[in-house]
Amino acid sequence: MIGFRPKNVRVRESLPDDMRDYLIKCDPWFEYLENYRHAVSHRIPVYIPPATLNEKDAEEYRRIEDEIGKAIRERDFELWGALMAKQRALGTFKPVMMHSYGESARPVTVHGQMICDMATVVEIGENLLKVLPDP
Incomplete structure (x- = not known):
């Protein structure tokens, strides 16, 4: 009250x-x-x-996501790590x-x-x- x-x-x-x-x-x-x-x-x-993506970055993010899935299926964990790093570098951080x-x-x-x-x-x-x- x-x-x-x-x-x-x-x-x-x-x-x-x-x-x-x-x-x-x-x-x-x-x-x-x-x-x-x-x-x-x-x-x-x-x-x-962690980041916001514009249309171009969102498209690239999805493309890399497909490659990550393929790398996992093929057990190529070195490629998986490199792709994850590439994906995390996309976008811009906005503190929201x-x-x-x-x-x-x-x-x-x-x-x-x-x-x-x-x-x-x-x-x-x-x-x-x-x-x-x-x-």
Whole structure:
């Protein structure tokens, strides 16, 4: 029952109007945060893909994948290792994460999102300090 999310009605009702209005503007952030928090903390590890592939790289990745299968069937593990290294070199790393491919999940930039989330927490704290009575 304690928190600033929309469902924490008692807390929100106890706040001055300007703080409540500010928190209403933060509702989309709370929704995003709750979606990721529940998924990550309860069931799905965060997935950070090693690379993203453009169409040309994706085609090459599939071609190498076929060669890898052939190398395995022929027990040519030296070729298999070389092909795996070639495949891993494809693409570009982008620091994004997702918790699933369903549930309205969307990729978020890892480092950038962490900074934005921390800034939002600080901003909420600063707004709260404005409405708390002086000690």
